[in-house]
Amino acid sequence: MGRSPCCxxxxxxxxxxxxxxxxxxxxxxxxxxxxxxxxxxxxxxGLNRCGKSCRLRWINYLRPNIIRGKFTEEEEKLIIQLHxxxxxKWSTIAARLPGxxxxxxxxxxxxxxxxxxxxxxxxxxxxxxxxxxxxxxxVPNPLLAxxxxxxxxxxxxxxxxxxLQLFSNSGRSPxxxxxxxxxxxxxxxxxxxxxxxxxxxxxxxxxxxxxxxLISCSPANxxxxxxxxxxxxxxxxxxxxCGINLGDLDCDLSWKDILE
DNA sequence: AACAGTCCCAACCGCGAATTG
DNA sequence: TCAATTCGCGGTTGGGACTGT
Numbered sequence: 001m002g003r004s005p006c007c008x009x010x011x012x013x014x015x016x017x018x019x020x021x022x023x024x025x026x027x028x029x030x031x032x033x034x035x036x037x038x039x040x041x042x043x044x045x046g047l048n049r050c051g052k053s054c055r056l057r058w059i060n061y062l063r064p065n066i067i068r069g070k071f072t073e074e075e076e077k078l079i080i081q082l083h084x085x086x087x088x089k090w091s092t093i094a095a096r097l098p099g100x101x102x103x104x105x106x107x108x109x110x111x112x113x114x115x116x117x118x119x120x121x122x123x124x125x126x127x128x129x130x131x132x133x134x135x136x137x138x139v140p141n142p143l144l145a146x147x148x149x150x151x152x153x154x155x156x157x158x159x160x161x162x163x164l165q166l167f168s169n170s171g172r173s174p175x176x177x178x179x180x181x182x183x184x185x186x187x188x189x190x191x192x193x194x195x196x197x198x199x200x201x202x203x204x205x206x207x208x209x210x211x212x213x214l215i216s217c218s219p220a221n222x223x224x225x226x227x228x229x230x231x232x233x234x235x236x237x238x239x240x241x242c243g244i245n246l247g248d249l250d251c252d253l254s255w256k257d258i259l260e
Numbered sequence: 261a262a263c264a265g266t267c268c269c270a271a272c273c274g275c276g277a278a279t280t281g
Numbered sequence: 282t283c284a285a286t287t288c289g290c291g292g293t294t295g296g297g298a299c300t301g302t
Contacts, residue, residue, distance in 0.1 A: 015272075016295090039287065055288080056271065091290060106291075107269055 014048045018057055022047060026054055027062050060101045067099030071108055079105060080113060084127040 018026075029045035035058065038051035047054060060066075071079070075097055082093045090102035090109075097105065114124045123130040 017270075037287085050272090052273090052288085053271075059289095060270075088291065102290075103270080110292095111268055 012048070013050050013053075015050075015053070018061075022049065023057070023062055026058060030058060030062075056103075060103045065099055066101065071100075071112075075100070076108075076113065079109065080117075080127075083109065083113075083124075087125075 014022075025045050025047055026041075029041065033044075038055040041047070041051055041054050042049045045054070049057075078097060079093060082096060086092050088106075090106045094100055094102040094105050109124075117124040117127075118130070121129055
């Protein structure tokens, strides 16, 4: 059903950063009465704030046992691993990182991990090697950007070559993937000529207009804790396409494999 | 020192789910 | 059963801190 915006009609409610006095009032009230009934809390605690704002302040900042400061390597690894399973379910991820809040993890992801993965050529959404040049272009490192040109051309070529090998091995005509035609279009024409010598069917990609999605593999390892429900970012069970099990195909196409 | 650009994070917003009456 | 209310979540933003020129 949803609801109207929080605290609509409540005039003059304070917004913005909390003062130490407000923090004190909120902490004192919750220590006395416990969490919950957030909509009534501000009135009873003597705060001129929206209940929602109080809840957020408590959960993300005032609650005891909150760990503040830099994330450890172990935490970062765990976040990446969990994200690959559940996607942007920050609260689910936070539940497995004691002392960390969903907001903190979300911020950390958006400011650090995302960029780190992109700079490694990994799509932070799918956790797969990215072939999307626009996402690579967002990598802030100018050195990386400067070196991208030739390296990317080579990488695209290898990726295409590998795809073609897989398709030809299957005995089927190549069904273009989401980015295959874009890859071709972005290639240096001379390079396309070169791969045409080795794999004349490359340019047949260009004639296709349909664009099936690339497939993600299920994560190889999941936490030992109760099984996590994959989030919406995870691909549905892999369906055979053109008689090929694309799941297997995609698993075979690891980034390392492509580059080597 | 001054300014511009970028980074980072606390807090806000709006939505759907869950609960209540 | 259903509308109203409350809660919790994920996306987004504002502005202070930091860095480079």
